[in-house]
Amino acid sequence: MQINLAKKKKEELSYHPFNPIYPENIDPDRSIIDQIKEEDKLLFFPFESMDPYLQLLKEASNDPEVISIKITIYRLASISKVAEYLANAAENGKEVVALMELRARFDESNNIDWSERLEEAGCTIIYGFEDFKVHSKITLITRHHEGKIEYISQFGTGNYNEKTAKMYTDLSLMTADKDFGLDSQKFFTNMMISNLSGDYDKLLVAPNGIKNTLINLIDEEITRKNNGEEALIRLKCNSITERDVIDALARASRAGVKVKLSVRGICCLIPGVKGKTDNIEVTSVIGRYLEHPRIYIFGPNERAKVYIGSSDLMTRNLVRRVEICVPVLDEKLKKKVIKILDTIMDKNNRIAILNSDSSYTHLNPNKDSCQEIFIREATLEKNRIESRKAEKETLSKANLSSSEKGKKSYR
Known part of the structure; x- marks a missing residue:
């Protein structure tokens, strides 16, 4: 009786189990490279599975047209398919370059171990910089197809870690866009020669390229508001501590720009201060998963500039780390990211809101959080x-049965 009661109580206090789904717009039975060449793909962990990215690495490791695979690594799982496929690619004669950050907090030993194992498999390991942690999430696959060079690039907000991909919310963009590919190639070349000051067409790369661009985008919204246009800034990050960014957001608020922030952790910006941050709203997600995406959206939906990336709005990220943010250019995927962030910021759901006295108010405690909505x-x-799938199988069986009847009738 006591055991049954304890079991019942445990079930009441536990979340319902959920396994990430394989995305509807990706066919697991077709080449993932071909599908990315047809259109950009965006994964939303842990609601969507990391499997398409793993499928991409596996396919690339065995593809005779793939010349090289290059990747930045911050945290790997202790049992890692990512590492397995990189090693397999090297053993198949492809150039594999892994930029490994050995100083990932709590993962130092694991990363040293993996770097040695990957090096033994034939991968080239770069160990980053003395004064800058490499925190960016980027994979570049280079192919030689029908006499031309092709690129498949992947950019993420989270690590290449199969375990945390089921516990952290993150975004992963996969694209065959040539400009992204050329920028990615330039990024790895710069990393190999310890050049942190590279120029890029589409990538925003810290320590030099993210902070000023974000502040310029904030100032653009201020200018639009001053010209009588609708202006809006929506940002999501783990923490915000960078003084210059905070000052820029306060300027936007004073100009009348609506600023909405979703911040998981440290927030040094105090919202709702009269005459200073009246137009700034700060919320925080309540849910079972660790919030981890960095999403930066400037402007209302019809003209929104959408960025995702690895960098928080902290001084350490913007000026003391190698980070990457990228624009989401595909219109369908832009709408997907905007919908995700609007759901996250929706005050009709269960959510926490930061008050001007630095306390939090828990809104709608009996409603679903955004995470439950995504599930x-x-x-x-x-x-x-x-x-x-069931309809397809039923139709296939019906056609097979009809075919067999036709054969018997013919006999």
């Missing part, structure tokens, strides 16, 4: 996929 949407998507 529900993913479950509906999974049901649609399974329903279509």
Whole structure:
């Protein structure tokens, strides 16, 4: 009786189990490289699975047209398919370059171990910089296809870690855009020669390229507001401590620009201060997963500039680390990111809001958080996929049965 009661109580106090779904817009039975060449793909962990990215690495490691795979590594799982596929690629004669950050907090020993194992497999390991941690999340696959060079680039907000991809919320963009590929190639070349001052067409790369660009984008919204246009800034990060960014957001607030922030941890910006930050709202997600994406959106939806990346709005990230933020250019994926962030910031859901006295108010405690909404949407998507699969199998069996009857009739 006591055991049953304890079990019941445990179930009541536990979240319902959820497994990430394989995205509806990616066919697991087709080449993932071909699908990325057709259109950009964006994964939203842990509601969508990391498997398409793993499939990309696995396919690239065995693809005779792939020349090289280059990647930055901050944290790997203790048992890592990412490392397995990189080693396999090297053993298959491809150039594999891994920029390994050995100073990832709490993962120093694991990263040293993996760097040695990857080096033994034939990978080239670069160990980063003495004064700058490499925290960027980028993979570059280079192919020689029909006499031309092709690039598949991946940019993430989180680590290449199969374990945390089921516990952290993150975004992962995969693209065959040539400009992204050329920028990515330039990035790895610069890293290999210890050049932190490279110029890029599309990538924003810290320590020199993210902070000023973000402040310029904030100032653009101020200018638009002063010209009588609608202006809006929506930012999501783990922490915000950088003084110059905070000052820029306060300027935007004083100009009448609506500023909405979703901040998981440290927030040195105090919202709701009369005459200074009246137009700034700061919320924080409540849920089972660790919030980890960095999303930066400037402007209302019809003209929004959307960026995702590895960098928080902290001095350490913006000036003392190698970070990457990228624009989301595909219109369909821009809408996906905007919808994600708007759901995260929706005060009709269960959410925490930061007050001007630095306390938090828990809103709608009996409602679902955004994470539960994302789980529900993913479950509906999974049901649609399974329903279509069942219909396809039923139709296939019916056609087979009809074919067999036709053969018997012919005999």
